[in-house]
Amino acid sequence: MTAATFSHVLSQKEVVICVGAGGVGKTTISAALALRGSLMRRRSLVCTIDPAKRLANSLGLESLGNTETEINPSQLAQADLPTHGHLFAMMLDMKRSWDEFIEQNVPAGKRERILQNRFYQSLSTALAGSQEYIAMEKLWQLRNKSTYGLIVLDTPPTSHAIDFFDAPNRLLDFLDNDFARVALAPAMAAGKIGLKLFNFGSSYLTKALANVAGTETLEELANFLFSIESLNEKFRNRAKQTRDMLASPSTAFVLVTAPGRERLDEAEKFHRLLIENQMKPTAIVVNRVHPPLPKMLWEMAKEQAEPVRSKLSATLTENNILAKQDAAGVDIIKSFAGTTPVIQIPRFPLDVHDLKSLWHTSQYLLGEKTIVS
Amino acid sequence: MKTSLSQQRLLIVTGKGGVGKSSVSAALALASALKNQRTLFCEINTEERISQFLGKSEVGEEITQLEENLWGVNLRPAQAMREYALMRLKLEFLYKLVFENPLVRNFLRFIPSLSELVMLGKLLYHVKETQKDGSPRFHRVIMDAPATGHAISFLRVPQVILETVPPGPMAKEARWMRDLLIAPDMTAAVLVTLPEEMPVNETLDLAKVLRDEVQVQPGAVILNGTIAPRFTHAEVQSLPAPLANLAENHLERALLTETSLQRLDTLGLDLLTIPRIFSQDFDRKVVESMAEHLAPLLGDLP
Numbered sequence: 001m002t003a004a005t006f007s008h009v010l011s012q013k014e015v016v017i018c019v020g021a022g023g024v025g026k027t028t029i030s031a032a033l034a035l036r037g038s039l040m041r042r043r044s045l046v047c048t049i050d051p052a053k054r055l056a057n058s059l060g061l062e063s064l065g066n067t068e069t070e071i072n073p074s075q076l077a078q079a080d081l082p083t084h085g086h087l088f089a090m091m092l093d094m095k096r097s098w099d100e101f102i103e104q105n106v107p108a109g110k111r112e113r114i115l116q117n118r119f120y121q122s123l124s125t126a127l128a129g130s131q132e133y134i135a136m137e138k139l140w141q142l143r144n145k146s147t148y149g150l151i152v153l154d155t156p157p158t159s160h161a162i163d164f165f166d167a168p169n170r171l172l173d174f175l176d177n178d179f180a181r182v183a184l185a186p187a188m189a190a191g192k193i194g195l196k197l198f199n200f201g202s203s204y205l206t207k208a209l210a211n212v213a214g215t216e217t218l219e220e221l222a223n224f225l226f227s228i229e230s231l232n233e234k235f236r237n238r239a240k241q242t243r244d245m246l247a248s249p250s251t252a253f254v255l256v257t258a259p260g261r262e263r264l265d266e267a268e269k270f271h272r273l274l275i276e277n278q279m280k281p282t283a284i285v286v287n288r289v290h291p292p293l294p295k296m297l298w299e300m301a302k303e304q305a306e307p308v309r310s311k312l313s314a315t316l317t318e319n320n321i322l323a324k325q326d327a328a329g330v331d332i333i334k335s336f337a338g339t340t341p342v343i344q345i346p347r348f349p350l351d352v353h354d355l356k357s358l359w360h361t362s363q364y365l366l367g368e369k370t371i372v373s
Numbered sequence: 374m375k376t377s378l379s380q381q382r383l384l385i386v387t388g389k390g391g392v393g394k395s396s397v398s399a400a401l402a403l404a405s406a407l408k409n410q411r412t413l414f415c416e417i418n419t420e421e422r423i424s425q426f427l428g429k430s431e432v433g434e435e436i437t438q439l440e441e442n443l444w445g446v447n448l449r450p451a452q453a454m455r456e457y458a459l460m461r462l463k464l465e466f467l468y469k470l471v472f473e474n475p476l477v478r479n480f481l482r483f484i485p486s487l488s489e490l491v492m493l494g495k496l497l498y499h500v501k502e503t504q505k506d507g508s509p510r511f512h513r514v515i516m517d518a519p520a521t522g523h524a525i526s527f528l529r530v531p532q533v534i535l536e537t538v539p540p541g542p543m544a545k546e547a548r549w550m551r552d553l554l555i556a557p558d559m560t561a562a563v564l565v566t567l568p569e570e571m572p573v574n575e576t577l578d579l580a581k582v583l584r585d586e587v588q589v590q591p592g593a594v595i596l597n598g599t600i601a602p603r604f605t606h607a608e609v610q611s612l613p614a615p616l617a618n619l620a621e622n623h624l625e626r627a628l629l630t631e632t633s634l635q636r637l638d639t640l641g642l643d644l645l646t647i648p649r650i651f652s653q654d655f656d657r658k659v660v661e662s663m664a665e666h667l668a669p670l671l672g673d674l675p
Contacts, residue, residue, distance in 0.1 A: 021390060021391075022389070022390025022391070022520045022522075023389055023390025023391025023392065023520065024390070024391060057571070118536065118537045118538070119537065121536075121537070156522075211461055211542070212457070212458055212461050212542060212543075213487070213538075213541070213542065213543055214538065214539065214540075214541020214542050214543050214544070215541065216538070216539035216540065216541050217538045217539060217541055217543055219539075220538070220539060258391060260391075261655065262395070262422070262655075263391075265420055266420070293619070294615070296615075297615055297616060297619065300613060300615065300616055301616060304612070304616070308604075308608050308611070308612070308620075311603050311604055311608070311620070312612075312616060312619065312620065314603070315603065315619055315620065315623050316619070317651075318651045319619075321651045321652070321653060322651070324653065325653065349622040349625060349626075353570065353571060
């Protein structure tokens with residue numbers, strides 16, 4: 001029942017999370033889903049982390065910010081689309097989101113010490129995993145505001161499937177890390193900057209670490225940990241809440257991939273991982289599939305005069321190769337998909353970057369159109 | 374054709390996901406090896422591709438010779454960390470005691486970008502590595518870097534560390550790495566893109582960010598998958614509907630190639646094209662033909 005898959009998702013679920021490798025069109029699929037959600041009279045928000053401004057472009061917006069912007073109904077009207085829905089979009093700004101998080105959760109007197117700490121600055125901008133952590137935090141906040149009936153999250157492209165699910169745990173692992181506690185305990189208890197933090201006679205571990213990372217680095221890290229210690233409880237609670245949100249029956253996962261062979265290993269891993277984590281995807285969307293061309297085109301081409309006949313024949317042959325390659329890719333995807341529906345979106349002649357093209361994409365997602373093989 | 378990348382010892386190949394970055398960088402490595410230049414091809418903690426492309430058995434974490442003048446390695450954080458730690462601690466048993474302690478391993482993950490730093494460190498070490506006679510072990514190191522956003526963070530790691538950690542061993546490491554990355558006679562970025570609007574937009578942005586913020590000099594742009602014009606407008610119009618669509622799509626793709634070239638040309642960098650390859654299998658032959666297109670970029674040894 002692939003045709004019904006997404007109409008069910010868009011009418012019943014509250015959170016839809018699109019996952020997949022970079023460059024497969026996740027942002028487009030996310031926006032197309034939110035567009036259709038909005039037309040089903042649910043206030044819909046698409047939230048992207050992609051700084052490449054693709055989403056803004058395809059929604060006819062100049063730019064997107066860290067707060068939600070409603071798509072002007074006149075934009076929808078211009079694309080000949082119904083205007084009764086409420087569609088919102090935003091682009092997550094990591095640094096801003098982290099700062100807001102600190103502002104909301106740390107008493108005024110203690111904020112500056114965190115915001116100024118160099119480890120905080122790299123945590124909020126550069127540390128691997130912090131993007132995913134804050135994305136989850138933001139998603140949780142947005143959902144709790146209850147402003148939206150449907151939130152579609154376009155996840156950051158991860159170079160490894162595991163990163164996305166592992167990342168929020170990294171922070172918690174660290175906060176729960178007994179080694180950090182033991183080695184850094186004197187510092188955290190004293191809570192004063194400038195104190196000699198390490199008793200290097202005491203531990204070969206700290207000694208060796210200091211040799212690799214530097215004493216001052218470890219000291220500053222200890223200071224940072226001390227200053228965010230009051231947040232530990234918060235982090236832990238939130239991690240549990242986001243885990244619950246991900247596991248909730250009102251959350252759906254959609255795995256987006258391309259049919260190219262180089263994408264398939266990654267897609268298979270992702271699919272397995274989602275299932276292992278009790279986040280079985282609602283569907284695998286195979287984006288940019290070259291559909292096979294109708295046989296009659298070859299017959300028609302033969303009736304043309306040269307040189308057009310040869311040109312057409314070359315074009316048809318090329319298309320045929322691409323369609324065969326993609327069909328082979330889709331077969332492999334179906335073979336590991338098990339009971340997960342596989343939905344194909346054709347490659348459109350030109351890039352998808354306006355509302356009209358998002359609409360075309362969504363028609364395939366909803367099963368109103370299908371690729372005929 | 375200028376050969377502006379003939380002297381740089383490190384070529385960093387990057388681009389948006391899905392543009393064929395891995396195959397282009399593998400082809401670039403092959404082109405370099407075919408010019409009798411000892412070439413090391415580095416992948417960064419990823420599904421290994423080079424061995425597939427060239428039809429060889431898997432390379433793994435150790436530098437492995439793939440064929441004449443061509444070596445490959447897939448950098449992994451754990452392995453790179455081990456090599457780095459051993460360099461500083463000297464003692465294997467101490468390394469095992471400390472770094473293989475699961476608690477410590479967890480802790481180290483939190484030191485900002487330490488795993489990226491050690492991988493980058495290993496790679497840059499090989500850029501500078503010499504043989505007994507003083508000649509470089511590799512004439513050229515080609516890095517199949519992560520996709521755009523990740524590549525920027527990856528390449529900025531030494532700079533971020535310099536800004537984050539106080540003076541000490543990490544900062545010292547970060548400094549020489551940063552200096553090597555931003556030296557235009559040593560390092561150049563090669564940007565791979567497709568003849569489509571969004572990938573071209575992203576490439577224009579990427580070149581600017583690399584130049585102005587990361588300060589890694591962009592050296593060349595490779596437009597992968599170009600479509601040569603085939604149909605004229607008049608031909609399209611003379612055809613019956615379904616064939617006209619087919620021909621028109623082709624015509625539009627060819628025009629898009631043309632516009633992409635014009636827009637990329639504004640960067641003032643070497644601009645190479647690789648025609649779209651239609652082949653049932655993506656095998657060595659395809660990589661070889663891509664390498665032929667890339668050869669002019671590399672020049673000969675001085």
